[in-house]
Amino acid sequence: MDAFAKPRGSAGSFRNFRERVAVEIREASPEEAPVAMQWDGGRAGPMETRWHDGSHWAILDRETDVTRRGVTAAEIFRIFDSPMDRNFYSLIRGYFEKSDYSSVDLDRSKFVDFDDRSLLQAHENVRAWADDCLIVDGMLYTRCPEPMYHVGVGGITVVIERPKETREGRRFETIANPFRTATLFRADRYEEAAATFAAAWPNQPLAPEPPITVLVEESLVVDADRDCLVNTCIDALTMFNRESMMTIPPAVLATLAPIAACLWNTAKVDVDADAAHAALTGLSEAVRATGYDLSHMDGNPSWAIDIAIDRWDNRPVALPSMTAPGGPRR
Structure with a gap:
């Protein structure tokens, strides 16, 4: 991985210093990591994820220059064993927020002001990358979100x-x-x-x-209806924050405070979804009653807000059994 150092006699220039760090990549059998989901990837061909350790895992076969159809464990070891192999950056490209292509091997004794803190952070980064890797049947997989x-x-x-707020800057990250x-x-x-x-x-x-x-x-673990509701509340506040307060009808403006109250100093997983639903419904009704036009905002907010409300109203609910197994019928 990379750390930055200042060469002796340089006029403030910095170069990268590369140092080897040993990491462990886990391995699982196909039985321990069974195929969880499959779908037609179009031109990319059949796609799938495996299920292991409570996570989905996707084979490393895209966004890499190493190969288009997967990376074997043997290839990974060969790449890691060669300090000058540029394919190393193909493996981690897009996984970290600021991966770099310009690293070179230099003698540490030629440097002053070596930034050990950056080096330690680089070590932590590569260990985090390795923790999100898994070898199954000789192929490299990386931890990934649930397909939707x-x-x-x-x-x-x-x-x-x-x-966006989870595992910032890693592979499969999209804004x-x-x-x-x-x-x-x-x-x-x-x-x-x-x-x-x-x-x-x-x-x-x-x-x-x-x-x-x-x-x-x-x-199947993602609560997509809840995510849709909470994220729509966040998006609505963000978009209205870009508007001039002088142009928003008071009735609409008043509905933003309840939405903000649901999110104030609260992690997304802890947001009261029913309260968020009520607040978002209030916004939708005020927009409709005042005729305030949201079409100039990005993302078609009127449609998205109504979709989020409708999804929460009609979400599947698991009901308890009316009769206990083996119990009397009524």
């Missing part, structure tokens, strides 16, 4: 996206557009994704695409 459907103008696609979470649906909700597409783009035919095949039910 994205409903867009071109149809329904499968995406692997990590929330979502405002209100995009209204278009994300869990792998077992293809019909709802299709219905959303029909409502959003009624004049466009939905090309037939095979849905995700879920092979491990316990790998």
Whole structure:
């Protein structure tokens, strides 16, 4: 990994210093890491994730110059064993926020003001990368988010996206557009994704695409309806913050305070979803009553807000059994 140092006699220039650090990459059998989800990746071919240690894992076969169809463990060891192999950066490119291509091997004795803090941080980074790696059947996999459907103008696609505030800057990281979470649906909700597409783009035919095949039910863990609701509240506040307060009707402006109260000093996982739903509903009703036009904002907020409210109103709810197994019927 990289650390920065100042060469002796230099006029303030800095160069990279590369130092080897040993890490451990876990290995699991195909039985220990079974295929969890499969789908048609189009030109990329069949895609899949495996389920292990409470996470999804995707084979490292995209966004790398090493190969287009996967990286074997033997290839990983060969790359790591060669200090000058530039493919090392292909393995981590896009995983860290600021991966670098310009590292060179230099003698540490030629440097002054060596930044040990940067070196230690580099060691921590590579250990974090290794912790998100898994070898299955001789191939390298990386921990990834749960595959979901994205409903867009071109149809329904499968995406692997990590929330912006989680594992910042790592592989599969995407910065979502405002209100995009209204278009994300869990792998077992293809019909709802299709219905959303029909409502959003009624004049466009939905090309037939095979849905995700879920092979491990316990790998469905994302509460997409809740994520949609909370993220829409955040997006709404962000967008209104960019507006002139003089142009927002007082009735609409008054509904922003309850939304802010739901999020104030609260982690997203701890937000009261029912309170957020009530606050967002108040905003939607005020916008409708005042005729305030949101179309000039990015992300089609009126549509996204209504989708978030409707999804929470109609979310699947698991009801307890009316009769205990073996108990009397009523």
